[in-house]
Amino acid sequence: MAGRIDRNRAAPDMRGSDLEELIGYNLKRAYVIVQADFRASLGKDGLAPRVFSALSLVVQFPHTTQSALARMLDIERSGLVAIVDELEERGYLARTAVPGDRRVQALVPTTAGRHAYADIIAKVHAHEERLFSGMTRSERQSLLDLLKKFRDLEGQS
């Protein structure tokens, strides 16, 4: 144990490092964990997080346009095309013509889409329940509230 290079297989302890005290770094690490578990929970052929979030909004706010959806998700509308394509291919929504404006196509969930969403949101809730089971209800609520507060403060881009 003298003068040897540390060659442990376990992750070395970084406690007290600058990194560990940065919110940004911890946010990223936490996000990676949650995202990986989300995917695992929805299975190999499950919806990717971004596709899920689009479906969620289409189910809860039917007849929104792609542009409006992109603004809600805060992504470019060009990026939404592939997401909507996938949801349409899965039969979860339809692009429907809007009388009065031939540019836009309102996004309408199908019955299958609403049913699939009900199943999926249940799995997602179970995933968060399991993943955060080591934290108390009030700790989870605090975390959620703090994240929302931060987004409210900085989100008016």
Next chain:
Amino acid sequence: MAGRIDRNRAAPDMRGSDLEELIGYNLKRAYVIVQADFRASLGKDGLAPRVFSALSLVVQFPHTTQSALARMLDIERSGLVAIVDELEERGYLARTAVPGDRRVQALVPTTAGRHAYADIIAKVHAHEERLFSGMTRSERQSLLDLLKKFRDLEGQS
């Protein structure tokens, strides 16, 4: 205002949606905001977040190997090669031979690397200070603590 499709340019209000109550979704949105501001704070030719985090650990834990560093950052060691290459090209660290094991190359920060890191960490602290200025000191500490607690619980992958 009757029967018309919502065509506002501003981001529609998603308050009360399922998405807004998911920790994972809020985590991601917060992460995207912080990461974008991080990059903006370090400028066009500044270090990317992952390169910064590698430099941080090399400065604070000199003579670690690439494998150990990859475990600390929880990324694949193949992915670390390009990061270490960049830091070496910038003259911030050196790969040095380790007597007794010709496989490993200990990562040692240069004097320039330590000075650069001091500058950069100051900018990073200023960035977080500015970004979270809408939250009280104790709110920020709570957020940090909750994120660390979550990582501690789930991090033993």
Next chain:
DNA sequence: TTGAACTGTTTACCATAATAACAAACTTGC
């Protein structure tokens, strides 16, 4: 001493996203 394991590395690949350009459709100012 032979087989297993570890290190750094390259190559290939995948996922997520932004940017730029475009045609079609709509709106506005005159």
Next chain:
DNA sequence: GCAAGTTTGTTATTATGGTAAACAGTTCAA
């Protein structure tokens, strides 16, 4: 009414960040 500007959905291109598989050289353990 009409020209100029704007919005919508779309494609193509590019950047980024990461994993997986394979490999040669080296070390370790039975």
